Amino acid sequence: MMTINYVESESMTTQGKWDAIVKRYGKEWTIKQLGGGNGNWLLTKKSDVLVNGKSYRDFVLDHYGKSKLTKKLVDKFREDVENGKVKL
Numbered sequence: 001m002m003t004i005n006y007v008e009s010e011s012m013t014t015q016g017k018w019d020a021i022v023k024r025y026g027k028e029w030t031i032k033q034l035g036g037g038n039g040n041w042l043l044t045k046k047s048d049v050l051v052n053g054k055s056y057r058d059f060v061l062d063h064y065g066k067s068k069l070t071k072k073l074v075d076k077f078r079e080d081v082e083n084g085k086v087k088l
Contacts, residue, residue, distance in 0.1 A: 002052060004081065004086070006074040009047040015039050050072045051088060 013034060015022060021031055021041050029043040029085050047069045048057045057069055063086065080086040 002081065003050075003080045005050045005076070006071050007048040007050060008071075010045045012042060012043050014041050016041070047071075049077065056088075 014025075016039060016086060018041075021043075025031060025043050029045055032042045032044070034040040034042040046057070048055050049069060050056070056077075060073065061067065061069060062077070066073060074086050077086065081088065
C-alpha cells in the first residue's frame with residue numbers, strides 16, 4: 001500500500017555569518033536576508049507531498065496546474081490516487 005503524506009511549509013529566523021548559515025542550512029532551506037544586513041536571516045522550506053518517502057511536489061503541481069501546494073490539494077491527490085484517476 002502507498003503512503004501519501006503532506007509536509008507543511010516551515011520558516012524560522014536565525015543569526016550568524018552568511019557562510020556559516022549556508023553551510024548549516026543551505027541544502028534544505030531557502031535563505032533570505034532579514035533586517036537590513038545585521039546578520040539576521042529568514043529560512044523557509046516549501047510544503048511537500050511525500051509518496052512512500054519520495055517527493056512528488058512538482059508532479060502534483062504540474063498535474064493539477066497549480067503553483068502552490070496546499071493540504072487540500074494533497075487530499076484531492078490522495079483521493080484521485082485511491083480512485084484510480086491518477087496512476088503513479
